[in-house]
Amino acid sequence: MNYHTRKWVKPEDLNPNQSLFGGRLLQWIDEEAALYAVIQLENKKIVTKFISEINFVSSAKQGDIIEIGIEVTKFGSTSLTLACQVRNKMTHQTIITVDRIVMVNLDEDGNPAPHGKTQVEFVKDRLKPKDEL
Numbered sequence: 001m002n003y004h005t006r007k008w009v010k011p012e013d014l015n016p017n018q019s020l021f022g023g024r025l026l027q028w029i030d031e032e033a034a035l036y037a038v039i040q041l042e043n044k045k046i047v048t049k050f051i052s053e054i055n056f057v058s059s060a061k062q063g064d065i066i067e068i069g070i071e072v073t074k075f076g077s078t079s080l081t082l083a084c085q086v087r088n089k090m091t092h093q094t095i096i097t098v099d100r101i102v103m104v105n106l107d108e109d110g111n112p113a114p115h116g117k118t119q120v121e122f123v124k125d126r127l128k129p130k131d132e133l
Protein backbone atom coordinates (compact mmCIF):
# COMPACT_ATOMS: atom_id res chain seq x y z
CA MET A 1 0.00 0.00 0.00
CA ASN A 2 1.43 3.37 -1.01
CA TYR A 3 0.32 6.45 0.88
CA HIS A 4 0.53 9.44 -1.45
CA THR A 5 -1.98 11.96 -0.17
CA ARG A 6 -2.35 13.56 3.24
CA LYS A 7 -5.36 15.53 4.43
CA TRP A 8 -5.76 17.81 7.43
CA VAL A 9 -9.22 17.40 8.96
CA LYS A 10 -10.77 20.88 9.10
CA PRO A 11 -14.04 22.23 10.58
CA GLU A 12 -15.82 22.01 7.21
CA ASP A 13 -15.04 18.26 7.01
CA LEU A 14 -16.93 17.37 10.21
CA ASN A 15 -20.38 15.88 10.77
CA PRO A 16 -22.75 17.20 13.50
CA ASN A 17 -21.04 14.88 16.00
CA GLN A 18 -17.73 16.66 15.39
CA SER A 19 -15.98 13.71 13.75
CA LEU A 20 -14.89 13.40 10.12
CA PHE A 21 -17.96 13.16 7.87
CA GLY A 22 -17.99 9.79 6.06
CA GLY A 23 -19.18 11.36 2.80
CA ARG A 24 -16.20 13.72 2.77
CA LEU A 25 -13.85 10.77 3.30
CA LEU A 26 -15.44 8.85 0.41
CA GLN A 27 -15.08 11.94 -1.80
CA TRP A 28 -11.36 12.09 -1.00
CA ILE A 29 -10.99 8.35 -1.66
CA ASP A 30 -12.82 8.54 -5.01
CA GLU A 31 -10.61 11.42 -6.14
CA GLU A 32 -7.47 9.61 -4.99
CA ALA A 33 -8.51 6.43 -6.84
CA ALA A 34 -9.25 8.44 -9.98
CA LEU A 35 -5.92 10.26 -9.83
CA TYR A 36 -4.10 6.99 -9.28
CA ALA A 37 -5.85 5.37 -12.27
CA VAL A 38 -5.27 8.39 -14.54
CA ILE A 39 -1.55 8.29 -13.77
CA GLN A 40 -1.19 4.51 -14.04
CA LEU A 41 -3.23 4.15 -17.23
CA GLU A 42 -1.96 7.42 -18.78
CA ASN A 43 -5.49 8.44 -19.72
CA LYS A 44 -7.56 11.32 -18.33
CA LYS A 45 -10.85 9.62 -19.28
CA ILE A 46 -11.29 7.26 -16.35
CA VAL A 47 -14.46 6.58 -14.37
CA THR A 48 -15.27 4.89 -11.11
CA LYS A 49 -17.39 1.84 -11.96
CA PHE A 50 -17.75 -0.06 -8.70
CA ILE A 51 -16.94 0.35 -5.02
CA SER A 52 -17.17 -2.72 -2.76
CA GLU A 53 -17.71 -3.03 0.99
CA ILE A 54 -16.60 -0.01 2.98
CA ASN A 55 -15.55 -0.53 6.58
CA PHE A 56 -15.51 2.58 8.75
CA VAL A 57 -13.06 1.24 11.34
CA SER A 58 -12.48 4.31 13.50
CA SER A 59 -13.24 8.02 13.37
CA ALA A 60 -11.01 11.02 12.84
CA LYS A 61 -11.41 14.39 14.51
CA GLN A 62 -10.64 18.00 13.74
CA GLY A 63 -6.91 18.63 13.48
CA ASP A 64 -6.02 15.01 12.68
CA ILE A 65 -3.73 14.38 9.73
CA ILE A 66 -4.85 11.39 7.73
CA GLU A 67 -3.23 9.66 4.78
CA ILE A 68 -4.84 7.78 1.92
CA GLY A 69 -3.25 4.53 0.74
CA ILE A 70 -3.93 2.88 -2.60
CA GLU A 71 -2.80 -0.49 -3.94
CA VAL A 72 -3.46 -2.17 -7.28
CA THR A 73 -5.07 -5.58 -6.82
CA LYS A 74 -5.86 -6.36 -10.47
CA PHE A 75 -5.11 -5.17 -13.98
CA GLY A 76 -8.13 -6.07 -16.11
CA SER A 77 -8.56 -5.44 -19.82
CA THR A 78 -10.35 -2.08 -19.56
CA SER A 79 -10.39 -1.89 -15.76
CA LEU A 80 -8.00 -1.33 -12.90
CA THR A 81 -8.98 -2.66 -9.48
CA LEU A 82 -7.66 -0.87 -6.41
CA ALA A 83 -7.75 -1.42 -2.65
CA CYS A 84 -7.75 1.54 -0.29
CA GLN A 85 -6.87 2.12 3.32
CA VAL A 86 -6.99 5.45 5.13
CA ARG A 87 -5.10 5.81 8.39
CA ASN A 88 -4.12 8.41 10.96
CA LYS A 89 -0.72 9.73 9.88
CA MET A 90 0.67 9.96 13.42
CA THR A 91 -0.71 6.77 15.03
CA HIS A 92 -1.28 4.58 11.94
CA GLN A 93 -4.73 3.75 13.35
CA THR A 94 -6.91 2.56 10.45
CA ILE A 95 -9.86 4.85 9.75
CA ILE A 96 -11.47 3.13 6.76
CA THR A 97 -10.84 0.23 4.39
CA VAL A 98 -12.31 -0.30 0.92
CA ASP A 99 -11.61 -3.74 -0.52
CA ARG A 100 -12.29 -3.09 -4.20
CA ILE A 101 -12.57 0.06 -6.29
CA VAL A 102 -12.97 -0.68 -9.99
CA MET A 103 -11.89 2.12 -12.32
CA VAL A 104 -12.62 1.86 -16.06
CA ASN A 105 -10.52 3.24 -18.88
CA LEU A 106 -12.64 5.01 -21.53
CA ASP A 107 -12.08 6.00 -25.13
CA GLU A 108 -12.94 9.42 -26.64
CA ASP A 109 -16.59 8.37 -27.01
CA GLY A 110 -16.90 7.27 -23.37
CA ASN A 111 -16.83 3.53 -24.11
CA PRO A 112 -14.62 1.07 -22.17
CA ALA A 113 -11.27 0.69 -23.96
CA PRO A 114 -8.37 -1.72 -23.29
CA HIS A 115 -5.59 0.10 -21.42
CA GLY A 116 -2.81 -2.37 -22.26
CA LYS A 117 -1.20 -2.13 -18.80
CA THR A 118 -0.19 -5.19 -16.78
CA GLN A 119 1.97 -3.84 -13.97
CA VAL A 120 2.44 -0.79 -11.77
CA GLU A 121 4.61 1.87 -13.39
CA PHE A 122 6.40 4.82 -11.83
CA VAL A 123 6.41 8.22 -13.50
CA LYS A 124 10.12 8.67 -12.74
CA ASP A 125 10.90 5.57 -14.85
CA ARG A 126 8.78 6.84 -17.72
CA LEU A 127 10.76 10.09 -17.68
CA LYS A 128 14.15 8.36 -17.92
CA PRO A 129 15.78 8.27 -21.35
CA LYS A 130 15.16 4.82 -22.94
CA ASP A 131 18.87 3.79 -22.78
CA GLU A 132 18.83 4.16 -18.95
CA LEU A 133 15.94 1.68 -18.49
Ligand SMILES: CC(=O)SCCNC(=O)CCNC(=O)[C@H](O)C(C)(C)COP(=O)(O)OP(=O)(O)OC[C@H]1O[C@@H](n2cnc3c(N)ncnc32)[C@H](O)[C@@H]1OP(=O)(O)O
Residues within 6 Å of the ligand: 030, 034, 046, 047, 048, 049, 050, 075, 076, 077, 078, 079, 080, 102, 104, 110, 111, 112
Ligand atom coordinates in the same frame (compact mmCIF):
# COMPACT_ATOMS: atom_id res chain seq x y z
C1 LIG B 1 -13.99 9.61 -10.77
C2 LIG B 1 -15.46 9.94 -11.09
O1 LIG B 1 -15.99 10.81 -10.53
S1 LIG B 1 -16.25 8.98 -12.27
C3 LIG B 1 -18.00 9.42 -12.13
C4 LIG B 1 -18.81 8.26 -11.62
N1 LIG B 1 -18.80 7.13 -12.53
C5 LIG B 1 -19.53 7.11 -13.67
O2 LIG B 1 -20.22 8.07 -14.02
C6 LIG B 1 -19.48 5.84 -14.48
C7 LIG B 1 -20.86 5.53 -15.11
N2 LIG B 1 -20.83 4.21 -15.76
C8 LIG B 1 -20.55 4.07 -17.07
O3 LIG B 1 -20.35 5.04 -17.79
C9 LIG B 1 -20.49 2.67 -17.62
O4 LIG B 1 -21.00 1.76 -16.64
C10 LIG B 1 -19.02 2.25 -18.00
C11 LIG B 1 -18.66 2.91 -19.30
C12 LIG B 1 -18.02 2.61 -16.90
C13 LIG B 1 -18.88 0.73 -18.11
O5 LIG B 1 -19.86 0.26 -18.96
P1 LIG B 1 -20.14 -1.33 -19.03
O6 LIG B 1 -21.15 -1.54 -20.07
O7 LIG B 1 -20.37 -1.87 -17.65
O8 LIG B 1 -18.75 -1.86 -19.54
P2 LIG B 1 -18.21 -3.33 -19.54
O9 LIG B 1 -19.26 -4.35 -19.27
O10 LIG B 1 -17.41 -3.44 -20.82
O11 LIG B 1 -17.19 -3.36 -18.30
C14 LIG B 1 -16.05 -2.56 -18.29
C15 LIG B 1 -15.13 -3.08 -17.20
O12 LIG B 1 -15.75 -2.87 -15.94
C16 LIG B 1 -15.84 -4.10 -15.24
N3 LIG B 1 -17.11 -4.11 -14.53
C17 LIG B 1 -18.31 -3.85 -15.07
N4 LIG B 1 -19.25 -3.95 -14.12
C18 LIG B 1 -18.61 -4.25 -12.96
C19 LIG B 1 -19.04 -4.47 -11.61
N5 LIG B 1 -20.32 -4.40 -11.28
N6 LIG B 1 -18.11 -4.76 -10.69
C20 LIG B 1 -16.80 -4.84 -11.02
N7 LIG B 1 -16.34 -4.64 -12.27
C21 LIG B 1 -17.24 -4.35 -13.23
C22 LIG B 1 -15.81 -5.18 -16.31
O13 LIG B 1 -15.33 -6.42 -15.77
C23 LIG B 1 -14.84 -4.57 -17.31
O14 LIG B 1 -13.52 -4.75 -16.88
P3 LIG B 1 -12.42 -5.58 -17.79
O15 LIG B 1 -12.49 -5.03 -19.20
O16 LIG B 1 -11.10 -5.27 -17.15
O17 LIG B 1 -12.80 -7.01 -17.70
